[in-house]
Amino acid sequence: MQRNIQLLAFATMFVTTTSLVNAADLTKAYDMPDASKMIEKDLLAKPTKFTMPKGCVKDDAASIARGEFIFHNLNGKKAKGTPPEGLVKFVEKKGKDGKVKKKAKQYGNCVACHNIEGAKGGGNIGPDLTNYKKTFIDSKVRDNAFVFQKIADPRIDNPKTHMTVNLTTKLFTEQEICDLASYVVSDKSKK
Numbered sequence: 788m789q790r791n792i793q794l795l796a797f798a799t800m801f802v803t804t805t806s807l808v809n810a811a812d813l814t815k816a817y818d819m820p821d822a823s824k825m826i827e828k829d830l831l832a833k834p835t836k837f838t839m840p841k842g843c844v845k846d847d848a849a850s851i852a853r854g855e856f857i858f859h860n861l862n863g864k865k866a867k868g869t870p871p872e873g874l875v876k877f878v879e880k881k882g883k884d885g886k887v888k889k890k891a892k893q894y895g896n897c898v899a900c901h902n903i904e905g906a907k908g909g910g911n912i913g914p915d916l917t918n919y920k921k922t923f924i925d926s927k928v929r930d931n932a933f934v935f936q937k938i939a940d941p942r943i944d945n946p947k948t949h950m951t952v953n954l955t956t957k958l959f960t961e962q963e964i965c966d967l968a969s970y971v972v973s974d975k976s977k978k
């Protein structure tokens with residue numbers, strides 16, 4: 788009899804403990820961020836075809852100067868030389884605390900991948916853009932609209948491109964892409 792009571796007590800204890808452990812909601816024990824939401828945030832918007840606005844690419848010294856500056860620099864803080872007139876140097880961004888802060892504008896740093904006239908340490912991941920006007924525009928291999936789209940969203944031309952996506956991501960405004968395109972296709976042979 789004594790032994791039976793002992794067994795019963797033991798069995799009750801066992802059942803209670805196991806059900807307690809099982810009942811505990813382990814999902815609350817540690818952080819489980821919604822992975823699908825995180826991926827969504829990091830994914831690029833799908834390749835987008837843009838229409839080049841009227842008067843976008845032009846033989847205008849001010850536009851070309853802005854394009855040149857964006858092409859050769861990484862951001863507004865570290866930018867070398869005097870930024871040309873009309874160039875955006877700072878952007879306003881909402882921080883984690885909800886406060887709007889001024890941040891140095893991120894420029895193109897296109898020289899990281901491309902060589903071009905006057906490039907310092909031009910990269911070779913992308914094609915050399917030296918003599919672009921003569922080689923590609925005057926020969927009609929490319930046109931301004933191609934250059935605009937290439938900079939805006941290079942994935943339309945090459946879905947597997949390693950080039951940065953600039954307009955779809957809103958890294959640059961349409962005007963900045965026009966300035967960059969104006970610079971790329973400009974005649975730099977007389978400089």
Ligand code: HEC
Nearest residue numbers: 895897900912913914934937938941945948949950951967
């Ligand atoms: C991470 C490297 C990388 C960066 C940064 C980059 N590009 Fe490119 N670019 C490429 C590659 C690679 C190609 C070749 C085509 C392709 O794969 O998309 C290319 C192609 C181009 C072309 C087309 C050349 C042709 O075939 O006529 C232009 C114009 C161009 N880039 C301009 C720019 C400009 C302007 C910037 C800066 C906003 C820039 N690229 C930044 C890698 C880069």
